[in-house]
Amino acid sequence: EVQLVESGGGLAQPGRSLRLSCTASGFTFGDYAVSWVRQAPGKGLEWVGFIRSKAYTGTTDSAASVRGRFTISRDDSKSIAYLQMNSLKTEDTAVYYCTRGRRIKVAQEVMYYFDYWGQGTLVTVSS
Amino acid sequence: EIVMTQSPATLSVSPGERATLSCRASQSVSSNLAWLQQKPGQAPRLLIYGASTRATGIPARFSGSGSGTEFTLTISTLQSEDFAVYYCQQYNNWPPWTFGQGTRVEIK
Numbered sequence: 601e602v603q604l605v606e607s608g609g610g611l612a613q614p615g616r617s618l619r620l621s622c623t624a625s626g627f628t629f630g631d632y633a634v635s636w637v638r639q640a641p642g643k644g645l646e647w648v649g650f651i652r653s654k655a656y657t658g659t660t661d662s663a664a665s666v667r668g669r670f671t672i673s674r675d676d677s678k679s680i681a682y683l684q685m686n687s688l689k690t691e692d693t694a695v696y697y698c699t700r701g702r703r704i705k706v707a708q709e710v711m712y713y714f715d716y717w718g719q720g721t722l723v724t725v726s727s
Numbered sequence: 728e729i730v731m732t733q734s735p736a737t738l739s740v741s742p743g744e745r746a747t748l749s750c751r752a753s754q755s756v757s758s759n760l761a762w763l764q765q766k767p768g769q770a771p772r773l774l775i776y777g778a779s780t781r782a783t784g785i786p787a788r789f790s791g792s793g794s795g796t797e798f799t800l801t802i803s804t805l806q807s808e809d810f811a812v813y814y815c816q817q818y819n820n821w822p823p824w825t826f827g828q829g830t831r832v833e834i835k
Contacts, residue, residue: 635824637771644814644826644827644828644829645763645771645814645816645826645829646826647822647823647824647825647826650821650822650824661821661822661823662822663822663823664823697770697771706757706758706759711759711818711819711821712818712821712824713759713761713773713776713816713818714761714773714816714818714824715773715776715782716773717770717771717772717773718770719769719770720770
């Protein structure tokens with residue numbers, strides 16, 4: 601059974617840092633991309649960041665709202681993906697979900713959709 | 728960035744009835760569209776990808792259609808467990824991946 605379990609959320613003051621972890625099981629973690637998606641209280645879903653599998657460069661992309669502050673990384677030997685969040689702002693308050701990115705090719709174009717989601721971890725940024 | 732717009736914001740339906748949800752993209756996303764279901768206090772769950780392919784374990788009462796900029800999610804006979812918020816998401820032009828604002832399906 602595919603499982604993604606986030607951890608590391610909690611209360612942080614503005615300007616401080618937090619690191620979230622996403623621990624995967626039930627599949628070969630290294631074969632898949634990982635994406636982070638967040639949901640502010642009572643709001644919709646917002647994509648935050650993405651990391652490709654090492655077989656496809658292992659490079660990352662980030663949303664404009666977090667670029668330069670948030671960094672994604674992965675440790676395939678531990679089946680864990682990380683979201684390092686620096687210079688936190690009150691508007692970063694949200695539940696953060698990690699998702700598994702499934703790579704497909706459509707007419708020679710590479711796409712990724714998110715087929716499994718973790719249960720989420722709440723990050724609250726407040727003084 | 729592709730903007731996804733869902734309608735209606737809230738849909739009131741009686742159990743056993745059909746529900747039809749709409750999603751529009753600001754530019755063509757071909758068939759690279761997914762539908763997600765989110766129940767209160769739970770994570771989103773993938774229902775449909777490729778605009779019309781049901782994900783693993785999703786009941787046949789859920790069906791998706793459309794391509795280009797107009798998409799529909801139909802729940803043929805609403806069950807009690809189907810009352811939730813539904814999101815569409817495009818993965819054709821990325822990054823960023825973008826979501827609609829959601830449609831809440833509530834009990835009439």
